[in-house]
Amino acid sequence: MTTELRTERASDYLSQLTRAARRYTDRTERRDRNKAVLATSGVLYADDPERVAKRLARLGADWSLARAIERTPSDPAATAGSTLRLPPDSFGRDVLGLERLIGRNDLTPVAFLEEGVLAARPVGRITVGGPGGGHGTGFLVSPALLLTNHHVLGDPEEAARSEVAFAFQDGVGGGPLVPAVFRLEPQRFFVTDQRLDFSLVAVAPSGTRGEALSSFGRLTLSEAQGKVVIGEFVNIVQHPRGEPKQLALRDNQVVDVLDDFLHYECDTQPGSSGSPVFNDQWEVVALHHSAVPKTDGQGRPLSVDGTVWQPDMGEARLAWKANEGVRISRVLGALRAISPGGEAAGLRDEVFTAGSAVPAVPTAPAPPESAPVPPASANGAAAGANGSRAAYLADGTARLTVPLWVTVGLGPSGFPAVAAGVSGAQPVPTSPPPPLAAPAGPPPPLTAPGAGAPTTARADTVSAVERDVTAALVNLRLAQDRPYYDRTADRAACDAYYAGVGDLSGDALRRALTGLLERTHAPRPRYQPIRLVYPWVDLHQDGRLRSIYSGRDFAPEEFIRADAAVAESRLNRVRELLLRESTAGPAEFEAEFDALEETMPFNCEHVVPQSWFAKQEPMRGDLHHLFACEAGCNSFRGNFPYIDFPGVQEAVRDACGRREGEGFEPQQGKGTVARATLYFLLRYPGLVGDAPQEFPAERLPTLLTWHDGEPVSEYEQHRNAAAAEIQGNRNPLIDHPDWARRIDFTGVWRR
Incomplete structure (x- = not known):
């Protein structure tokens, strides 16, 4: 690789500032909208x-x-x-x-500060040696590798004459600590990417006075989604202008999220290039790389005195209005696309292994953020979409790898999220569902998942399920202080929601409602009855749950704990399967998961059976058609369509209703399930109904009759308002019962 001249480096940095300013300007309208929403809604x-x-x-x-x-x-x-x-x-x-x-x-919690101290230890000041040298910030991301900006360390030659100092900071008593200085070793490992402005370089294992690099820990980087959102305040540990280590704490608000970058307003100073940007859980969310400078009418960066800034003025003379960081998931995505050989391969892989100076955040693992993998060019550089990406290894080579990954973690429905190069696998079993758990006491202990299963995996299962239970019980307790149904506020919300529908009828009304329901269905929560259905949405005014088909009432905590026991059992069965069937493919797993759900159901009913829409989201988690229903009734109904049995016809009877080969008639809740089903048909037209075992068009009169026969209750109005509060859209058949006869439902069936 050709060593860049300092004049070229200055030109590169000027170009970087100009690009950052252009990105910031291009997003002005979106950023202003973000700020307005933050100010008014949160x-x-x-x-x-x-x-x-x-x-x-x-x-x-x-x-x-x-x-x-x-x-x-x-x-x-x-x-x-x-x-x-x-x-x-x-x-x-x-x-x-x-x-x-x-x-x-x-x-x-006080632990926030204690964890911040640990998170700051792997952050050091970089001193670039040689002509035109300066300072920057970097941080350890593995036992041997340091991450900083490309514009701080642009090539192996520059890194070879540079060093990093840890503990360059004031001590508790106010006096300075003795810094530990380490040489950089790019001959062992060096990768740089100009477009994403990062460099990763090896650090000597021992300092100039014999200090161990391992004593300063590392920051584990994560590709998981959900580390930061617009409006959150982030924290930056930095060496501004090469000064002792400092902290910009929670005065730094994220104002925009781009594909590869974050924009935030904070108190960083020149010299902070290469600093880690943290969320409040001290997870690294971005690599700080640039101020967003103030510019003139031609887009040129300005200095603090209003003149056009030139690189020879130094960063301290820049006038800036915001800051930009590279999303850490994008950095990791680029690293995954480059696979060195020999010792360097092992060093790179350590970036993706667990181990951190900061206690891990207690959450279920999330899937990696998707990022396009750039193709390798003939000279070993990975080219981005605009051809500007340059990624080099110390030996001048670059190779692509396609990672094979298998992840098992608790999914939002109590199923494991399993992937092996594919996604979408559903959940696994052999025994009937357990009886309802007692209303008090913790979930039952897990059964042994099989020989050789790690103890930590069992603990993770308990922890994940207990988090669901804890969150649900907190929500349930909060429900005691909330008004069950505010008729005045809901009427106002209803009027505002349908304001654009107008005086329509027939197919025009159907189309208008379908568009409205889809457009306003945001967010789209996944299937989580423990958290979403039992604590609030499906409560009756007395604070109890009632089975939609049998009318039996239950304490919400009873269903919460019973479903938690089912979730634990499902996870244990999956773990047994993984240990027993190490060569099973996605199809085998999916079949096992389907069987598990059938034999170990939750106490929650989809009035439109999941098999009719292949258990896909957002249908599966749509709260408007989810109801509390004891597992026995859930299984008794199965996936039979609703029907009205003539009084003389024979049918299997149960406390839940009547069932025969052609359908199921509930004992209770006919009007409620009719309105929920009609909502589903409006929200997802063309999805179900073409098969006799589903709900063909000739069955529509049954729903309309049930709807007319049982008026909308306050319970349904509460449900409708609660679901709208969570997922944004409403059930028109609850808000305007008379519309049921004005809507032409002909277009909702699959053809």
């Missing part, structure tokens, strides 16, 4: 709903709990330093973290 609403849902999941929360906390009145006299009226043992870092995210509580 952090849950400025970013894409799916990104927010992933952020909540990473915090151990969900939309239902988030909105329950958001809508629960503040109580200055509440316990645990929170604004919520909950007992102290209900608060973990998940609930406090969620309050902090939403912006209604500035308190944070």
Whole structure:
């Protein structure tokens, strides 16, 4: 690789500043919208709903709990330093973290500062030797590798004459610590990417005075989604202008998320290039790489005195208005696309292994963020979409690899999320569902998952399920302080929701409603009855759940704990399968998962059976057709369509209703399930109904008759408002019962 001249490097940096300013300018309208939403609605609403849902999941929360906390009145006299009226043992870092995210509580556990100290240890000041040298920041991301910017260390020759100093900072008493200085060793490993502005270089294992590099720890980088959303405040550990280590703490708000970059407003200074950008859980979310400079009418960066800035003025003379960081998932995606040989291969792989100076965030693993893998060019560089990417190894070679990965973790429905080069596999079993758990006490202990299964895997299962239970019980307790149904507010929300529909009828009304329901269905929560259905959405006014078919009532905690036991059992069965069938492919896993769900169901009913839409989202998690239903009734109905049996016809009878080969008639809730089914047909036209075993068009009169026969209850109005609060859309048959006879449903059936 040809060594760049300093004049070329200065030109590169000027180009980088110009590109950052252009990106910032191009996003002005979107950024202004983000800020307006943050000011009026809050952090849950400025970013894409799916990104927010992933952020909540990473915090151990969900939309239902988030909105329950958001809508629960503040109580200055509440316990645990929170604004919520909950007992102290209900608060973990998940609930406090969620309050902090939403912006209604500035308190944070003391552990936040302790973890911040650990997170700062792997951050060091880089001193670039030779003519035109300067300073930057870098941080250890493996036992041997340091991450910084390309514009700090642009090539192996420059890195070879540079060093990094850790503990270059003031001590607790105010006096300076003795820094530990380490030489960089690019001959062992060096990768750089000009477009994403990062360099990764090996560091000597011992300092100039014999210090061990391992004593400074590392920051584990994660490709998982949900680390930060627009409106959150981030933290930056840095060496501004080469000064002792400093911290920009929570005065740094993310204002925009681009494909490869984050924009945030904070107190960074020149010399902070290469700093780690952290969320409040001290996870690295970005690599700080550039100020967004103020520019003139021609897009040229300006200096602090208003003149056009030139590189020979130095970074300290730049006038800037925001900052830009490279999303850490994009850095990791680029590293995955480059596979060195020999010792360098092992060093690169260590970046993706576990191990951190910072305690791990207690969340279920999330899938890697997808990022396009660039093709390798003939000279060993990986070319980006615009041809500008340059990625080099120390030996001048670059190779592509296609990683094979297998992940098993608790999915949002209580199933494991399993992938082996593919996605979408469904959940596994052999025994009938357990009886309902007692209303009190923790979930039952896990059964042994099979010989050789690691103890930590069993603990992870318990931890994941217990987090679901804890979040659900917090939400349930919050429900006690919320008005069950605010008729005035809901009427206003209803009027605003349908304001654009107008006085339509027939197919025009059907099309208008279908468009409205789809357009406003955001976010689209996945199937999570423990968290989303039982604690609030499906409650009756007395705070109890009632089975949609039998009418039997249950304590919500009973269903929450019973489903948690099922989720644990499912996970154990999956683990047994993985240990026993190491060569099983996606098809075998999917078949096992289907069988598991049938034999170990949750106490939750899809009024439109899951098999009719292949268990796909968002249908599976759509709250408007999910109801509490004891497992026995759930299994008794199966996937039979609704039918009205003539009084003289023989049918199998049960407390849940009547069933025969051609259909199922509920004992209770006919009007409710009719309106839920009609909603589904409007929301997902053409998805179901073409087969006799589903719900063909000639069965429509049955639904309309049930709808007319049982008026909308306050329970349904509560459900409708609660579901709309979580997923955005409403059920028109509850809001406007008379529309059932005005809508032409002909177009909803699959043809």
